[in-house]
Amino acid sequence: MPLAWGIVQMTLHNEPVLWESLLDTLNPQQKEAVLFKENQLLIVAGAGSGKTRVLMVKVVYLIQKDNVQPEHILAVTFTNKAADEMKERLLSLGISINTGTFHALALKILRSHGHYIGLEKNLVVYDEQDQKQLVKNTIDELSSNMAITEKPADAVEWINRKKDDLIEPDSEQSVTNSNLNSVYKYYNEKLSQCNAVDFGDIILKSIKLLKQYPDLRAYYQHKWQHILVDEYQDTNTAQAEFLKLIAGSNKNLTVVGDPDQSIYGWRGANIDNILYFNKTYPEARLFKLERNYRSTSKILSAANSLIENNLERHKKRLWTDNQKGPNVKALRVNTDREEAHLVCDLIEQHYIKGIPYRDMAVFYRMHSLSRVIEDVLLRRGISYCVIGGLPFYQRKEIKNVIAYLRILFNEADLISWKRIINIPARGIGKKSFEKIVDFTISQKIGFLDALRENKNIAGLSKKVRKECSALSDLLSGYKNKFADNENWEQETEQFFDKIGYIPYLEYAETAEKAGLRVNNVRSFFEAVYEYKKNNPIASLEDFLQTVSLRSGIDEWDEQEDKISLMTLHCAKGLEFNLVFLIGLEEGVLPYIRDTEDVSQIEEERRLCYVGMTRAKENLYLLSSKKRFSYANPVYAEQSRFISEIPDLKTQQPSKMKKQKKYYKPVNYDITASDEKFNQQIDEFLPGDYVYHYDLGKGQILGGTGKGKSKKFVILFDGDKTPQTVVASYAGLTKLEQ
DNA sequence: TATCACGGCGGTTCT
DNA sequence: CGCCGTGATA
Numbered sequence: 001m002p003l004a005w006g007i008v009q010m011t012l013h014n015e016p017v018l019w020e021s022l023l024d025t026l027n028p029q030q031k032e033a034v035l036f037k038e039n040q041l042l043i044v045a046g047a048g049s050g051k052t053r054v055l056m057v058k059v060v061y062l063i064q065k066d067n068v069q070p071e072h073i074l075a076v077t078f079t080n081k082a083a084d085e086m087k088e089r090l091l092s093l094g095i096s097i098n099t100g101t102f103h104a105l106a107l108k109i110l111r112s113h114g115h116y117i118g119l120e121k122n123l124v125v126y127d128e129q130d131q132k133q134l135v136k137n138t139i140d141e142l143s144s145n146m147a148i149t150e151k152p153a154d155a156v157e158w159i160n161r162k163k164d165d166l167i168e169p170d171s172e173q174s175v176t177n178s179n180l181n182s183v184y185k186y187y188n189e190k191l192s193q194c195n196a197v198d199f200g201d202i203i204l205k206s207i208k209l210l211k212q213y214p215d216l217r218a219y220y221q222h223k224w225q226h227i228l229v230d231e232y233q234d235t236n237t238a239q240a241e242f243l244k245l246i247a248g249s250n251k252n253l254t255v256v257g258d259p260d261q262s263i264y265g266w267r268g269a270n271i272d273n274i275l276y277f278n279k280t281y282p283e284a285r286l287f288k289l290e291r292n293y294r295s296t297s298k299i300l301s302a303a304n305s306l307i308e309n310n311l312e313r314h315k316k317r318l319w320t321d322n323q324k325g326p327n328v329k330a331l332r333v334n335t336d337r338e339e340a341h342l343v344c345d346l347i348e349q350h351y352i353k354g355i356p357y358r359d360m361a362v363f364y365r366m367h368s369l370s371r372v373i374e375d376v377l378l379r380r381g382i383s384y385c386v387i388g389g390l391p392f393y394q395r396k397e398i399k400n401v402i403a404y405l406r407i408l409f410n411e412a413d414l415i416s417w418k419r420i421i422n423i424p425a426r427g428i429g430k431k432s433f434e435k436i437v438d439f440t441i442s443q444k445i446g447f448l449d450a451l452r453e454n455k456n457i458a459g460l461s462k463k464v465r466k467e468c469s470a471l472s473d474l475l476s477g478y479k480n481k482f483a484d485n486e487n488w489e490q491e492t493e494q495f496f497d498k499i500g501y502i503p504y505l506e507y508a509e510t511a512e513k514a515g516l517r518v519n520n521v522r523s524f525f526e527a528v529y530e531y532k533k534n535n536p537i538a539s540l541e542d543f544l545q546t547v548s549l550r551s552g553i554d555e556w557d558e559q560e561d562k563i564s565l566m567t568l569h570c571a572k573g574l575e576f577n578l579v580f581l582i583g584l585e586e587g588v589l590p591y592i593r594d595t596e597d598v599s600q601i602e603e604e605r606r607l608c609y610v611g612m613t614r615a616k617e618n619l620y621l622l623s624s625k626k627r628f629s630y631a632n633p634v635y636a637e638q639s640r641f642i643s644e645i646p647d648l649k650t651q652q653p654s655k656m657k658k659q660k661k662y663y664k665p666v667n668y669d670i671t672a673s674d675e676k677f678n679q680q681i682d683e684f685l686p687g688d689y690v691y692h693y694d695l696g697k698g699q700i701l702g703g704t705g706k707g708k709s710k711k712f713v714i715l716f717d718g719d720k721t722p723q724t725v726v727a728s729y730a731g732l733t734k735l736e737q
Numbered sequence: 738t739a740t741c742a743c744g745g746c747g748g749t750t751c752t
Numbered sequence: 753c754g755c756c757g758t759g760a761t762a
Contacts, residue, residue, distance in 0.1 A: 079751065103752045128750090199752050234751080267750065366748055371753095388750080422738090429738050549752060569749055591748060607749080630747070631753040 019064045022057045026050075033254075033287040034058045037066070040253040040284040042232075042277045046318040047303070047613035048294025048575065051256045052086070055228050058254065059090060059097060062226055073097040074224040076105065076243075078231035080550055082573060086230075098224070102239045103199060104549055106206035110197065111545070113216055117209055118192065122410045122541055125548040126191070126198045129394065130415045131156045134194070138187045148179050159184050163200025164236040164268030166207070195412040203238040210245040221248040231573075232257030232277075236268040244280060253281070259314055260307050263569060263607050265599070275314065292318045292613075294575055296325025299619050302645045303612040309644050310602045328612075328619045330584075330642050330650040336369075336627040340376040342653050343580050346620060347382060347563065350578050355618075357383060359577040361564040363611045365589045368629070369582060370565050377563070387566040393547050397505060397517040398524055401496065402544060408479045409541050411446040424504035426467040435459055436468070448472055448479070474498055482540050489532040493525050568611045579615035581608070584623040585636035608641045621648075633673055684712065689735040697735065 023031055030050060033043050034057050045051035055075065062068040075097060077083040083099040090097060100108075111121055126134065136152040150158070158180050167173045169185035191197065197205060210217045227247050229235070232255040235243070247253045255277065262271045278284050292300050300320050307313070333339045347360060362373055370386055377384045392398060400423055403416035410416075414437065421436075422428050428436075439457045440450045450457070451472035454465045478495050482488045496502065505517045531543050564576070568589075583589055590604035612619060623638045642648060684690065688700045690712075698716035 101752060107752095125752090127752090202752080239752095263749085264751070266748085267752095269751090368747085368753095425739075427738065431738085567749060569751080572751095628753090 019057070019061045022060055026054070026057060027291055029287060029289050029291070030054045030057075033289070034061055036285060036287070037252065038285075039251050040247075040281040041255075041287060042274070042281075042284055043254065043256040043287045043289060044274075044314065044316065045256050045258055045289040046292060046316060047258065047261065047610070048292040049289035049318070050291075050293055051230070051258075051289060054289070055230065055254070055256060056086070056089060058228065060093065060095065063095060068226055070095055070097045072223065072225040074105070074227045074246075075099045076102055076227065076229045078234055078573075080104065082230065101549070102235070102242060103202050106202045106242060107545060107549065109206045109209065109220070110202065113209055113213075114205065116213060116216075117205060119197070119205065120195050120410075122195065124194070124196045124406050124410050124413050124416070125202065125545060126194075126196045126415065127394070127548065128156060129399065130196070131159075131198050133415050133418070134190055135159070135183060135187055138183050138190060142182055142186060146179060146182065148183065150180060150183075155180055155183050155187075159187060160198070160200050161268050163198070163204050164238050165270075166204070166238050166241060190414075193412060194414050195410050196415070200238070203242050207238065207242050207245060210242075217245060217248070220246050221250065225250060226252040227254070229253075229255040230257075233259050233262040233271060233274045234264045234269045235273050237270045237273070240270065240273045240280070251283075260310070260316075260606055261572060261610050261613075263572065263603060263610060265603050271312075288316060290316055290318050292320040293322070294616055295320065295613060296322050296617055298325050298328055299612065299615050299617075302328045302619070302648065303609055305645050306605065306612065306641055307609045310605055312599065312602055325617050328621065328645070328648060330621045330623075330638075330645075330648050331653055332623050332625065332638055332650050333653050334625050336372045336583075336624050337376075338653065339582055339622050339624045340372045342622065343373060343582065343620075344376050344380050344382060346580070347578075348380075350618065355577050357561045357563045360580075361566065361571065361574070361576040361578070361614065362580045362582060363566060363568050363571050363614070364582050365568060365591055365607070367567060369588070372628075373565060373582070382563065383561070384563040384565055385560070387564055388570045391550075392520070392523075393550060395517075395520055397521055401501070401521060401524055402547070404496070404499065404501075405482075405492070405540060405544055407447070408475065408482050409544075411448055414447075417447055421471075424500055426471070427461075427463050428467055428471075432460055432464050448476060452476075487532075488540050489528050492528050496521070496525075568607045571614050572610055575614050575616055577616045578618040578620075579611065580620045580622060581611045582622045583627070584608075584621050584639040584642055585627070586639055587634070587636050588627070589639055589641065605641060608639075623650075684734065690714065691735050 023034065026034065027050075030053070033041065033054055043051060043054065045054070059073060059075070062073060063070055075083070075086055077086060077099065078101065080101060083101055083104070087097070087099045098105075107125070110119055110123065114123065115121065132152045135155050139148050139150075139152060139155065142148060148155075158177070162168075162174060162184060165173075169181055169188060174181045174184060191201065210220065224246055227243070229243065234257070243253075243255075255274070257274045259271060259274050262269060262274070265271060278286070295303070297320050300318055300322075304317055308317075331342060333342055343362060347357075350360065351357065362370075364370060364373075367386075367389055370389075374384065374386065393402070400420055403413075403419040406413050406416045407420070418433060421433050435457055436447070436450050436454075439445075439453075440447055443450070443453075443456075445453075451468045454460060454468035454472075460468070478491065478498075481491050481495075485491060502518055502521065505521065506514045527547075528543065531546070532538065535542065564574075568581075581589075589608055590601055592600045592604060612621075621642060623636075623642065625635060627634050627636065638650065642650060684700060684703070686700050686702050689697065690700060691697055698714040700712050700714055702713040
């Protein structure tokens with residue numbers, strides 16, 4: 001994709017865009033899909049088949065050949081990052097169109113017109129954490145009347161699925177679980193009281209709005225006469241309905257996707273949207289892009305063989321003219337440690353051959369698998385970045401900052417109030433908070449007013465009253481400053497100074513964590529400035545609503561020369577020369593233990609397929625006989641997916657070229673559960689010389705803990721400062737010296 | 738109300 | 753293992 005796009009950019013550099021020259025870069029199938037315009041069309045585009053390019057050229061073609069006004073074109077993508085990328089690429093051709101995710105678009109609609117259905121403009125978006133909090137309150141309150149056994153997290157999941165599937169409370173499909181139905185209904189009421197929406201609501205309420213107001217619908221249908229949707233296989237029922245409403249009966253709808261890459265079923269994505277596209281759009285034309293430009297033929301044929309094991313799929317077989325390339329390699333090792341070392345060995349080998357780190361990636365089924373790899377990469381001094389994990393805006397210290405800002409423009413946001421009312425500790429605890437909330441309800445006033453009138457709230461202590469007044473003064477003051485001042489961004493830092501937030505972080509945590517958190521908060525302030533610089537007329541609300549829709553993959557900076565570590569879900573849409581798929585074991589990938597559930601296994605298989613098809617030239621599939629899971633060893637068979645690929649002989653690493661430096665002919669797979677080893681560990685004493693498989697020879701200076709958590713302080717040869725290592729994890733061997 | 742210690746439990750994660 | 757929520761105690 002980048003390569004092909006490079007050609008396009010070269011052709012167009014500093015010249016008026018010529019759609020003819022762009023069309024010339026396309027193959028016949030791609031060309032056909034671009035030129036077709038009588039009806040809605042579905043492009044089933046295999047991995048690496050240049051679908052992004054087709055979408056781009058189509059946009060250019062529409063504008064230049066068909067004289068479509070750019071503002072009438074809308075491109076919908078799966079992530080913010082994809083939206084930004086598309087926008088930027090087109091901008092480099094001098095073209096500006098609307099791009100965004102379903103949620104970003106729908107949120108804009110709600111902000112502009114949500115007041116028709118009772119939503120104020122200053123609404124906030126609740127993420128899963130906020131949802132859990134609100135559902136917890138809901139369950140607590142309902143529990144006096146009914147026995148609700150579901151955990152808040154499960155209830156949230158249930159509610160989200162219902163919203164994705166367009167199922168309302170009290171409807172036939174909701175009352176099947178009467179408890180959860182009640183939670184659902186009451187939770188929705190609470191959301192409205194907070195003037196908040198969750199992610200499901202963003203789509204759901206937009207649908208309601210568009211259905212209820214035909215002129216509004218007509219307005220958007222006119223505004224977006226040409227709609228292009230990427231990653232259509234991952235849309236849910238609600239999103240498909242939303243699309244149907246904004247597309248109307250117009251014939252200019254293009255959706256692109258690949259059913260074989262549908263990996264979000266567990267989150268409500270409805271694969272039928274793409275499989276039965278013509279049920280909704282009977283006249284739609286189907287195009288298939290089956291030529292792959294990304295991978296070597298060996299990688300492609302391995303991936304093809306795998307995915308052909310899925311029964312619920314549209315038949316298609318990707319082909320390529322690319323060279324054969326090196327074999328796909330399946331490697332089985334003894335432990336996760338060994339796997340990590342092997343990955344690092346191979347990384348170093350390929351790096352020497354000229355593949356930059358930025359063109360390498362390690363994929364895994366779940367984040368927890370990254371730890372061992374990270375550890376080894378770190379020790380070997382190979383730079384890497386982990387994509388995903390805990391996103392910046394979900395960190396506690398950042399969520400608190402956001403909560404403070406949120407209440408300044410949406411006083412009704414009780415979840416945020418609850419979050420910050422006692423941070424830093426000011427003696428206003430749970431009980432006092434509830435009293436204040438009750439007061440706001442009985443007096444029908446806002447939270448800030450309630451804080452100010454604390455003398456009328458029964459049962460508050462003198463100290464609490466004092467704190468309430470102080471908080472009320474502080475917040476009221478800044479509420480005005482933020483609202484009235486165009487340069488509101490200049491107030492943020494001072495605001496948190498007044499609150500005493502940084503000192504709070506410094507006192508509350510250990511020095512190391514405190515530093516990290518303070519840095520994060522400072523980064524947040526920088527992000528505020530950055531945002532304001534790029535969006536000079538934006539308000540604080542705009543900023544907060546933007547960040548509420550951002551996360552994980554959006555933070556990725558691909559400029560730096562680092563190896564990327566990420567989950568398979570994160571890998572969708574990306575490509576790398578060298579790809580490692582680790583943890584290819586039964587119980588890890590496929591994760592599901594229930595071998596009966598075909599559709600779940602098939603989704604796991606698609607996940608594996610997505611991972612494999614990210615590789616351009618080199619692909620390694622690694623598995624380990626033993627792996628640590630929450631500090632317990634787990635033994636697993638090699639994944640069935642490996643045996644589903646013919647011609648793939650699993651190699652033992654012993655047959656591979658080793659870098660002696662890192663491989664010592666001892667079994668460094670010594671585990672905490674090994675009794676003999678535990679006894680051995682207890683015999684290690686300060687002064688003893690030991691061998692550490694990574695760090696080499698060293699002398700024990702001291703130790704703490706015992707058993708599994710036994711730690712040693714060791715001064716390794718060549719080091720100036722000693723290091724602390726966890727004995728059970730370090731695989732130490734005693735040296736006679 | 739604040740703090741600490743303990744128990745339970747853990748997927749993937751876009752928006 | 754490490755995080756989170758809960759319950760006991762000052």
